[in-house]
Amino acid sequence: MTTQIGLFGFGVVGQGLYEILAQKNGTAPGRITRICVRDRAKPRSLPPGKFTFNPEDIFSDPDISHIVEATDRPDDAFGIVRRGLLMGKTVVSANKKMLAERLPELLHLQRASGSRLLYEASAGGSIPIFRNLEQFYRHDQVRGIRGVLNGSTNFMLSRMTDEGLAFPEVLALAQQSGFAESDPTLDVDAHDPAYKLVLLIYQAFGKILAPESVLRLGIRHISAEDVGFAAQHSRKIRLLATAEPAPEGKIRAHILPAMVPPRDPFFNLHDEYNGIQIQTFFTENQMLTGKGAGSLPTGFAVLSDLNASLRQEFAPVRLLAATAPTQNHLQHEVVIYWRCPDPGRRGLLTFQEILEETPLESGFRVVGRIGLDALAAAAGELGESRSFVATM
Numbered sequence: 001m002t003t004q005i006g007l008f009g010f011g012v013v014g015q016g017l018y019e020i021l022a023q024k025n026g027t028a029p030g031r032i033t034r035i036c037v038r039d040r041a042k043p044r045s046l047p048p049g050k051f052t053f054n055p056e057d058i059f060s061d062p063d064i065s066h067i068v069e070a071t072d073r074p075d076d077a078f079g080i081v082r083r084g085l086l087m088g089k090t091v092v093s094a095n096k097k098m099l100a101e102r103l104p105e106l107l108h109l110q111r112a113s114g115s116r117l118l119y120e121a122s123a124g125g126s127i128p129i130f131r132n133l134e135q136f137y138r139h140d141q142v143r144g145i146r147g148v149l150n151g152s153t154n155f156m157l158s159r160m161t162d163e164g165l166a167f168p169e170v171l172a173l174a175q176q177s178g179f180a181e182s183d184p185t186l187d188v189d190a191h192d193p194a195y196k197l198v199l200l201i202y203q204a205f206g207k208i209l210a211p212e213s214v215l216r217l218g219i220r221h222i223s224a225e226d227v228g229f230a231a232q233h234s235r236k237i238r239l240l241a242t243a244e245p246a247p248e249g250k251i252r253a254h255i256l257p258a259m260v261p262p263r264d265p266f267f268n269l270h271d272e273y274n275g276i277q278i279q280t281f282f283t284e285n286q287m288l289t290g291k292g293a294g295s296l297p298t299g300f301a302v303l304s305d306l307n308a309s310l311r312q313e314f315a316p317v318r319l320l321a322a323t324a325p326t327q328n329h330l331q332h333e334v335v336i337y338w339r340c341p342d343p344g345r346r347g348l349l350t351f352q353e354i355l356e357e358t359p360l361e362s363g364f365r366v367v368g369r370i371g372l373d374a375l376a377a378a379a380g381e382l383g384e385s386r387s388f389v390a391t392m
Helices: 012-023 074-086 096-101 103-113 129-136 151-163 167-176 191-205 224-232 295-311 343-348 372-384
Strands: 003-008 030-036 064-069 090-093 142-148 236-245 251-260 273-280 284-291 333-340 353-359 364-371 388-391
Touching: 003 012, 003 295, 012 030, 012 295, 030 064, 064 074, 064 295, 074 090, 074 096, 074 103, 090 295, 096 103, 096 191, 103 191, 129 191, 129 273, 142 191, 151 167, 151 224, 151 236, 151 273, 191 236, 191 251, 224 236, 224 333, 224 388, 251 372, 333 343, 333 372, 343 372, 364 372
Parallel strands: 003 030, 003 064, 064 090, 251 388
Antiparallel strands: 142 236, 142 273, 236 251, 273 284, 333 364, 333 388, 353 364
């Protein structure tokens, strides 16, 4: 008997999943029997009869055993996931914001219901990162994770580097290509990869970290001058997420632009591709890459969860001992590049060591060694001053 699937949302992820299932010609692990959407007036690629606007049409259908949550509102997403789990259904979600912010509650729901929650599409796009952490690395010790976790910003940084385009141009191009939303805040201010990193931290280290505690500085204020400085030093700028164990059972986690050298595995990671480097005790460094944005890559990640669930190949979100958030340990020094257009903000950051300081026509540039905790303390003011910061 074919597994029946109820789908909530018909945006990028939902449409991708539907298209992939349609192309499988009867070999898919299930079929979507109902699609619930919110906006009655929005034009869609399928006939109106395919859609419902009443969630009860999915929840009350006893033949639907799997629910795919692919909506864009975190509160609505949590309500869908919560009810699905309590009803004993297998739930697949791609909503990284909801998953990261509600992780303790979701763990409690899984324990209480015995149902399964899978979320491969929530981080890394087409990269099967959670499955690898759960299965392949289960008996290894993960020592660190580095990754480009946002395809939109990687696309933008690639075009600035390779084609010399300005930030407003690459942002518009990313939006036209479907890689960035009309409001790009989640991408360019590094909130999106922070949610993904929280989920990876739990899967890799068994620690819960509140998303707001992740140090994050985005690329909103990057300029051609920053890209040019990196090129002069034979480097490229990438938005890197980093997580590693820290003293006293804590985690060190941050999302920062980085000027990576040619020997770095992220130097040649271009366009909307994501890459995740896993550092372990036995296997040392391994790199996984794949498309991190787009309808079909994310839709396929959802399909892989459905297939794994039916074959009972993949455990749900790991029910580890941690139930309360741990702390982000930022007592660690890094070398950074800092360009600020406002000379009056020079006292904003206190460096342990200054390696280079250069006055500019507008503002100044400093390269020096500084604590991550100092960056975190000044993060808000760095944004207000239109500063651009990158590690080196």
